[in-house]
Amino acid sequence: MLAKMIFNLGQRLRNPSIASWLSFLEESDRWSIEQLEGHQLQQLRELLDFAYSSTAFYKEQFDAHAIEPSDIKTLEDISKLPTITRKDLVRFNDAIHADAKFKKTFRAATSGSTGDALVFRRDERADSFNRAAIFRGYSWFGIQPWERNGYFWGFDFNFKKKIRTKVLDALQNRFRIFNYEEKAFKQFAKKLEKASYIHGYSSAVYHTAKLINEKGLGKGIQLKMVKGTSEKIYESYQDEVKKAFGVKMISEYGATESGIVAFECPEGNMHINMEGVLVEEVEGEIIITNLQMKSFPLIRYKLGDHVTLASKDKECPCGRAHHIIEEITGRVGLDVYGIEKIYPSFTFYYIFKNLGNHHQLKLTYQVVQPAKGKLDFYVEETLSEREQMLVDQEIEKYFGNDMQTTLTHDHTSSQQKKKKKSFISYI
Numbered sequence: 491m492l493a494k495m496i497f498n499l500g501q502r503l504r505n506p507s508i509a510s511w512l513s514f515l516e517e518s519d520r521w522s523i524e525q526l527e528g529h530q531l532q533q534l535r536e537l538l539d540f541a542y543s544s545t546a547f548y549k550e551q552f553d554a555h556a557i558e559p560s561d562i563k564t565l566e567d568i569s570k571l572p573t574i575t576r577k578d579l580v581r582f583n584d585a586i587h588a589d590a591k592f593k594k595t596f597r598a599a600t601s602g603s604t605g606d607a608l609v610f611r612r613d614e615r616a617d618s619f620n621r622a623a624i625f626r627g628y629s630w631f632g633i634q635p636w637e638r639n640g641y642f643w644g645f646d647f648n649f650k651k652k653i654r655t656k657v658l659d660a661l662q663n664r665f666r667i668f669n670y671e672e673k674a675f676k677q678f679a680k681k682l683e684k685a686s687y688i689h690g691y692s693s694a695v696y697h698t699a700k701l702i703n704e705k706g707l708g709k710g711i712q713l714k715m716v717k718g719t720s721e722k723i724y725e726s727y728q729d730e731v732k733k734a735f736g737v738k739m740i741s742e743y744g745a746t747e748s749g750i751v752a753f754e755c756p757e758g759n760m761h762i763n764m765e766g767v768l769v770e771e772v773e774g775e776i777i778i779t780n781l782q783m784k785s786f787p788l789i790r791y792k793l794g795d796h797v798t799l800a801s802k803d804k805e806c807p808c809g810r811a812h813h814i815i816e817e818i819t820g821r822v823g824l825d826v827y828g829i830e831k832i833y834p835s836f837t838f839y840y841i842f843k844n845l846g847n848h849h850q851l852k853l854t855y856q857v858v859q860p861a862k863g864k865l866d867f868y869v870e871e872t873l874s875e876r877e878q879m880l881v882d883q884e885i886e887k888y889f890g891n892d893m894q895t896t897l898t899h900d901h902t903s904s905q906q907k908k909k910k911k912s913f914i915s916y917i
């Protein structure tokens with residue numbers, strides 16, 4: 491159990507409060523919805539008091555709206571507060587940071603989809619809570635955090651970064667793929683035979699699965715969990731992933747600034763991490779309040795995704811009472827321009843969902859808008875004449891004559907170091 495010792499030592503140094511969070515989350519995993527919401531309300535009120543007294547930004551915001559923290563008496567009352575966006579986090583960065591003293595904070599940075607970098611300090615308790623919440627998700631699949639795992643993330647590092655990465659990986663019993671060249675890839679596949687789980691960019695996990703199947707390297711591989719993050723998990727990924735790794739890809743949903751928002755359970759439902767975040771759906775858009783982070787409070791933050799929450803009575807066979815996110819349909823604010831009309835980017839989500847549901851056509855797609863009234867559809871799979879017609883028909887249903895479109899199938903996307911996006915607009 492050397493791996494466990496090394497892991498625990500590393501965690502204790504970096505995240506001293508993680509053990510207490512883990513035992514808390516193990517207990518609250520079985521709470522009723524009343525207990526969960528009761529806890530949320532208590533956390534929320536604490537957060538609002540703190541943000542009001544310790545940050546210049548929220549003091550000003552609440553005052554401007556003539557609201558005091560004590561006006562928030564129920565979870566629903568939160569809608570009285572204004573929402574904030576990523577732009578606010580960048581622009582009012584100093585004023586949002588709490589002036590309270592924290593024993594330990596970590597520097598967190600994220601470039602986001604728009605490219606404007608956001609940097610903030612995350613206090614150790616919030617950081618440890620977030621890690622513990624992820625580890626709780628792992629426990630649903632019978633995984634202990636120190637078990638051997640493969641990691642799919644960026645692979646062009648300078649030498650110094652590479653050494654640091656290797657040390658951090660060793661502490662977490664983690665290995666990663668650095669490139670897809672024949673020899674390195676075979677070694678990586680060999681290592682997977684001894685791993686319990688893999689995680690990372692969904693598209694990288696999928697392409698690895700495909701390559702493993704092509705080369706017939708999957709015989710000795712049986713994982714407990716395959717977790718995709720950061721990118722859309724296409725239905726079309728699942729057959730290859732199951733064939734290569736023995737299980738389907740599950741999803742972890744969240745962002746650097748929000749913390750983990752939801753984790754998919756073995757029954758395939760995305761349970762909201764209710765102990766850590768308060769989630770609202772307003773006009774189809776997700777709004778997050780991070781209930782744990784004090785160093786940089788996030789209250790009613792527009793994360794930028796279109797979502798549908800499941801009805802609150804939806805029960806999951808896994809027995810957890812935590813609410814469920816039904817679907818994440820795309821990014822907010824990415825409009826698609828027709829010749830005359832404007833369409834939301836989640837239109838693509840529905841086009842391809844219909845093709846999967848009605849025609850068993852599960853496709854890995856990317857849509858590019860080079861100019862107004864023009865769309866180029868790229869599909870990785872090879873399509874028959876009939877299937878191409880079905881795709882064209884489905885596209886036409888949504889855009890009619892308002893769009894000139896092309897469809898390219900059998901399209902291999904180039905090896906990416908960047909996040910794969912399902913929609914790219916050059917307008």
Ligand SMILES: [Zn+2]
Pocket residue numbers: 755756757758759761806807808809810
């Ligand atoms: Zn469940």
